[in-house]
Amino acid sequence: MIVTITAPLPARLFAHRLDCHWTTLTAGPDGLLVGFRDHPDELIPWQSLAVAQQVHTGAAFHQLAFEGKPALRWIGRWHRQFWRAFSQYLHQQHEPDFALQLQRIETAVRHGYVRSSTWSQLQTQAAALLHKSDAALVQAPARPDLRYQRLGRIASGDPQLLQRYREHYLGRQQARHRSLFEKIERLPLTPSQQRACITLDDNNLVLAGAGSGKTSTLIGRTAYLIASGQAEPQDILLLAFGRQAADEMQQRLQQRLGIKLDATTFHALGQRIITAVEGRRPPISPLAEDDAKLGNWVAQQFEALLDRPEYRRQVLDYLLRFRLPADSPFNFATENEHQRFMRSNGVHTLSGLVDGSSDGAGDEMHSSAACVIADWLWSQGIDYRYRPAGIYPLAPEQALATAESAIRPMQLVPDFYLPAQDICIDLLLLDRDEDTPAWIEPAAYLGALDALRHNGQRRIELRFHQQQDGSLIDALARQLSEQGVVAQPKADQALLALVQQGALLQPLGDLLSQMLRCHRTLQPDATELRARVDASPAPQRLEQALLLLQPLHAAYRAQLVASDEIDFDDMIAKALDYVEQGRFASPWRHILVDEFQDISALRARLIRALRDAVPGAALFAVGDDWQSIYRFTGSDVGLTTDFAGFFGPVSISALDQTFRFNSSIGELASRFVLRNPAQLPKHLHSQTQVEAPAVSLLAHRSREPARDPAVLERILQVISQRRAAECGISCTVMIMARNRFSLPDSARLAQLQQRFGQLQLESRTLHAAKGREADYAIILGLESGKYGFPAARSLHPVLDALLPGGETFPHAEERRLFYVALTRARHRAYLAYSSTRPSSFVTELIADQYPIEQGEFESQH
Template structure:
């Protein structure tokens, strides 16, 4: 490893830190470097302390100590300025920073101009615009709506972004409305649900129907255009027949930027009076809302502020003359730059207006924060690295180091990378030695940029790459499963990991459950703990989950330890488990949803634009996080999954035939069923058993956005699954089937006609929108009543 640049790709448990220590010892022993020419860098105080301790233990010297990037920055600034920089209390105390931001935000909220910007944000810019025509499948569109959790200011969940704009417009103008209220006349039949226009204005007896068509009458790619247009005509005839008034709005009005203006004109023409709410009235309602939207906004702006500082946009591409401008002028230039950056990703008028709103919200808060630092002659951690980099680049600081070594390099951010490059470029003889694992890159949300390790040569020049491919932590079963899983993403660097420990049976076990309340979930954990207790005495066990609120609390853990006697438990999030290990691992929270795993809780677009580019592969970082969780175990990993709403990762493990243990805890037919029965309407939900007034039925897990329901099997009550031209009972011992209409997907019903009996579509009706498909006979094997 004599190259100028060395990258060591080290698998989990392969001894990354030991390589750093060994490299240090080699340099000292061979007299290629003295202690003061070696710079060892780690990402946190604890990691740096542990590395320094291991240097002392293994090399018997305390002359080489590991440093964090922040302490390195402080060292450089002190050397240049002749005094140690004053670190702001806001940098070292998260609670103090949050309190400062909250106090500053509240101060801004006393200003009418800022209050108006906040109101405009909540009315029109709180959510990312979702264009239904931009998706190729209904599932993709519905997933986007679900991920964004579209909630109108009045509080109801809506099924589309344009419906959200209409709802908030009515709310702002003091027009009482009901979302998807049932039409005043009965239109429900045995085959059709009651007609529910998008909006109803009870004070004026006016309906609003919004149609997702362009000016040429085209629909989104996944919508049956003929059927959709037929439905529009049926609704128009219905209103005309019943003499009910209906305002129509259209998708193309939104794309042309005229939706709300034209809605205002149409409301006026229908005699609908508006009584606009004042900004103070809207703010008062936001302050009293249960979901605390103002606190959410303040937290969002605080997160943007931190990422903005960490990304070094405040100094990037500005001349020294510009950087010496008065703070207010310079901050204005900064935000003009970020607006241009945002505009590169968001080209429509709707998007640009939203970005301008973000600028108007963010800039005053950012200026208050920066002025606070200036007034107190303080800097924060980001300043510490950025300022140090500038001193190195300008030649104010001369680097004494000829060997720079960085641990956990997959966690590097752009500002830290800039500092390393500046130090290395000062000397032709400087060697860069970086150790990391792209498979364990899980901190993009904090600014880590994976490209620095996956495209190392591009950033740092000619590179000698070495792979540590032997792990001493886990066995071959865990390795094979975890490696196969993470490398489904083609952008991950290929590594062939070998294991010191070999087993002949699967060491990843799936416990399929029926979900349940918190008590039942803890009971499931206890079942796994008893199984572990029987396997090995005095075991260490990590209980991991994506989110901390889904983990057992300390009292529960203590009870488990007391009851079983020979186990030692630690519960933490998957992110916190990085670098940890235990005899056994239990992974909880493996279910679908916003706070499931993989997490569908998307980064806010205004935050996402400040982060390093993400990989195109779906859930790429969540996939790496799952790899980290699985590979914390020395002997065996247990996955507890709710099969009523299973994680897509769990379904992949099952459907792609990974060699995992499926039978350790037994599995009911119901648990097998739920892993594959998806809602045929929205295509993203699962059909779940629900109880009605008169009988049980199956409803989509996406309710209330998707209200699709189906009856279970007439014979045994199990959920039915569509297979070709039939719906088949999923109970293997039953398998009764029902023929379905090839035209619209509804069930076929056996009917009597004037010319004989026939099978007709359940969606047939004598007038209005109807499916007239019929057939004289179908294959009746296992059809109820035709056995």
């Protein structure tokens, strides 16, 4: 193709003034032929142009610049055919570079799994080459070759091309190592397990559903790395949370595959790193190894601190203001629901706990805010009456219409009346926006309140949100002072004696002991601690509790220093420091972590530091965010659900087949846990397919279903009848509950075992049942309330603030715990629930028409 253009007429007429030296330009196979006005034509080869020319584009004209030569100006943009030919000929000059670079890239991707970091480097290389070639072009070439197109896809980071490269590698490796994957376990690894073993990104997350063979996958990964020549045993760090799990993996590698490799726990890893740096094994404090010893030590320190007047005052101030959770009527749909919550949480005044009903106070309160007010008035020697009748005049038009009854005149009774001062104290049922709770009609309440404000009665108004933000007592004290009330506070020593008589110091000591553990696990610096206080919904409560913890924590650290010991949290923190400072030379290029959903932030930081310490090191984490149930120990499910946010780009594999439970249990349990949108979605296929529901419900009215023959024995009788058809001669039954007291005791279990001798019975709490399985599962304690399931009692707000980020979805961790419970069963799960106080989980199963069986026990009536 040969294309010739001429300089525009104005440029030819005013050539010298416009600095236009050319008359014609011809793009042909040999190069660009330039016709000059004042000297002979010149042919510039394309090869030279590809190296030393630049195109400067303009709105109407382009120009070509050459090294050591005058620029060619005033080349019309409208000469599209010329520019197409120009770009095509130049593009052809770069094709050998395209071919060479693409060959290098594809050679690299064929030799291993394309890591995210490798793909990023290849993108940069391809983009640099294309930029170099495209800088010489006015437009894209009309006929780009396939190598140019492929480089363009690489430069753009085309995810489909990346996946194609990876799939090609996975397929080849699966075929090459088929015999290895067939002998790792009794049955060959599934295709998804094999792919997880082969996937070798910088960061790899394997989502292993319940019963999907996570341990087999970890063992398979280890064996594959060694068999494929990508690692030696000493290159691999295999981490488990418990010594038993580590030993099991180590034994299976040795016995089945002949691989000698030390699987270890996080604590053993910390010891190893510290020993390597310090030259000696760090001694572990007995306080770290025995919760009872730590609790006794905290109790002794706490008692000693109470001899200090300042600390004693801080303790009393905390108990008076913050010993109760800050409930609010605004958090409940009905007044009855709020009052049921209050009764289940046992809200009693200090005076009531000490001597029944001194000062006329009584001991039962309708809200924790009222209880705080009562306690403070009592401590200040101010006589009061709680909700006395006949103080406010009652007119029919002031009655309040509610959602639960047509007229509620009790709303006009003051919360407190101070007889000596003739002052009423009202806890207004109004939030910051002047809205009422759901069960009160706002206009009626505001009208009645307005009437009270104008009846001449001396009054003090307080609000529930002041308990939450910590200003309740300050507001009360200020208003009492403004009304001339003079307090006669009880002496601290006398108050302390009364508090001790009411047995309130031990719960506070227990809380401080738990706070100490949380603080040690979190290892926050001052900035992080300040941020947690500021972010807390109850900052004053947290700040006051931390004030009480501070001398205990200082004493604990002094104890460790004096005895030359460390605890487990120190062990991880010190190991992390040594790795980050470069004082420990990590030998591991492959880090494999079991039960990753239980990871804490400090352990995650240690893993990341070990990975970053070795160029090219890879992380392989196996876990299931659906089974994250240990937040109270410091585990953070967010490190799994937002894995990439902490560790960087990740390849995620899912083990999509379970070998434990049937399809009916799997579908119900998966649907249930995925009601929380924060959980990572995955499709778990069951090896055993069934059509009928495999989760049965038994409603009962018993207060102790574990001891009631009409509950537990009825279920065991039905299981006995099913046994032969579903699991043969040997049949296991796991009895589970949220709380230990809901389970049969050892004597009752032995009695049941004797009666149902054909069944193998065991009893476990739901947390203890994780990782285990049985033919049948029985779940007790499914009722609402403080100790029900899900538990109505929430984690103490102080502990909640010191643990990993909380979740907004209601009962998020309890929901995962229910998933764990359901998926312990191979054949069937039985849910025994209270018909008078049913668990919200059971009502959800019924109301939302989950595949459940409700009629299995009807024939026994």
